[in-house]
Amino acid sequence: MAGANHTAQRIGLDSGRLRVLHVFSGDLWAGAERMIWTLLRQLSKQSDLEVLALSLNEGELTAALRASGIETLVVSESDQTFFNLVRQAGTAFQGRGIDIIHAHRNKENLLTCCIRRRLGAKSLVTTLHGLSEAGDGWSLARLRRYVVEQVDDRLLRQAFHSVVAVSENIRRMLVGAKRLCAAQVSVIHNGIDLPPLDPAARRPGAPFRIGSVGRFVPVKDFPLFIATGKVLVQAGEDVQLVLLGEGPQKDELQALVRREGLDAVVSFADPCPDPTEFYRSLDLYLNTSRHEGIPLSLLEAMACGTPVVAPTVGGIPEIVRDQEEGVLVTARTAAAFAEACQRVMHDRDAYHSMGRCARKRVESEFCSEKMAASYLALYRQLRDRHAAELIETIGACAAS
Numbered sequence: 001m002a003g004a005n006h007t008a009q010r011i012g013l014d015s016g017r018l019r020v021l022h023v024f025s026g027d028l029w030a031g032a033e034r035m036i037w038t039l040l041r042q043l044s045k046q047s048d049l050e051v052l053a054l055s056l057n058e059g060e061l062t063a064a065l066r067a068s069g070i071e072t073l074v075v076s077e078s079d080q081t082f083f084n085l086v087r088q089a090g091t092a093f094q095g096r097g098i099d100i101i102h103a104h105r106n107k108e109n110l111l112t113c114c115i116r117r118r119l120g121a122k123s124l125v126t127t128l129h130g131l132s133e134a135g136d137g138w139s140l141a142r143l144r145r146y147v148v149e150q151v152d153d154r155l156l157r158q159a160f161h162s163v164v165a166v167s168e169n170i171r172r173m174l175v176g177a178k179r180l181c182a183a184q185v186s187v188i189h190n191g192i193d194l195p196p197l198d199p200a201a202r203r204p205g206a207p208f209r210i211g212s213v214g215r216f217v218p219v220k221d222f223p224l225f226i227a228t229g230k231v232l233v234q235a236g237e238d239v240q241l242v243l244l245g246e247g248p249q250k251d252e253l254q255a256l257v258r259r260e261g262l263d264a265v266v267s268f269a270d271p272c273p274d275p276t277e278f279y280r281s282l283d284l285y286l287n288t289s290r291h292e293g294i295p296l297s298l299l300e301a302m303a304c305g306t307p308v309v310a311p312t313v314g315g316i317p318e319i320v321r322d323q324e325e326g327v328l329v330t331a332r333t334a335a336a337f338a339e340a341c342q343r344v345m346h347d348r349d350a351y352h353s354m355g356r357c358a359r360k361r362v363e364s365e366f367c368s369e370k371m372a373a374s375y376l377a378l379y380r381q382l383r384d385r386h387a388a389e390l391i392e393t394i395g396a397c398a399a400s
Helices: 002-010 031-043 060-067 082-093 106-119 140-158 168-175 222-234 250-259 276-280 296-303 334-345 348-365 368-399
Strands: 018-024 049-055 071-074 100-104 123-128 162-165 185-187 208-213 239-244 266-269 284-286 308-311 326-329
Touching (some): 018 368, 031 060, 031 296, 208 276, 296 308, 334 348
Parallel strands (some): 208 239
């Protein structure tokens, strides 16, 4: 066995520097992209780890990664076949000694499997950032999405050494409905960089300012956010509501505000690279999503000491404990969300307590350092497992 260990070290399976290639689309600057940027920045600080990035699009994420000193290559998916993507990606990183390829989302999972052998990667990892959004009725687009998901599910079961769920809720779905092996799936919560706490910013007054951040897409259910504002106004509450974001539903949401006569109450703010000041301007953060993984916007609001009202969906109950960091809502009605908002608005002691607890919760459980440490431990575990398997194989060959 000593000879087997020596052989394994000679071929590069000692505890030397790990090289991890992250593969992602990079076409948006939403929660998953911001999580990737935060994770890679933190991982790049490790002396025994080299982080590389492969994106399928130029965008804010690639610019942010390069500005952080992370080697980032773009193989554009525009106007070319998937076969060409595989060829270019494989050629770009061939001979770089990649140990682990870490994919993010469906197409990237398939691309990762296709380039693994050419790059000589020993392990494949993927992070599931959220669940796919179900559409209403049947359409060609929904059928195509179903086929892609079936292919992706098989890849997850058969090709990936580790699948990371960002919430326990997603882990249960992977092990249950998608039939992945429980030992294959781990939970690593998203984490964020903590902004300096500004106690002076927590001064609820009139009007009471309620806000939310996200892409204007159906899963966020911003019509419910607007309807909640209408109920509060009808109840005589002095409130202002503001949405920060962009997305395909923006025109529709603005038209809804006009139809409901809420132009003076509900406003829209443009996205900005750092929304910290926006969170600090809020008295309450309101999430009305139909599903979430571990939403970064919720963590960012809490890190600024902002109490939250949110539904009991997805990974949100793993972040917010009812009556501690905010109020959780079970019923998906505007009346239920409005009542929860009023409970926070009119109990000042609870309001300030929730704000303090929200900040402490993110500091202890959802900081970027803790997230990066968990991924680093996973990478090292995969390296050690591969080394042990190879040593066992070499030993068996030597014995025969």
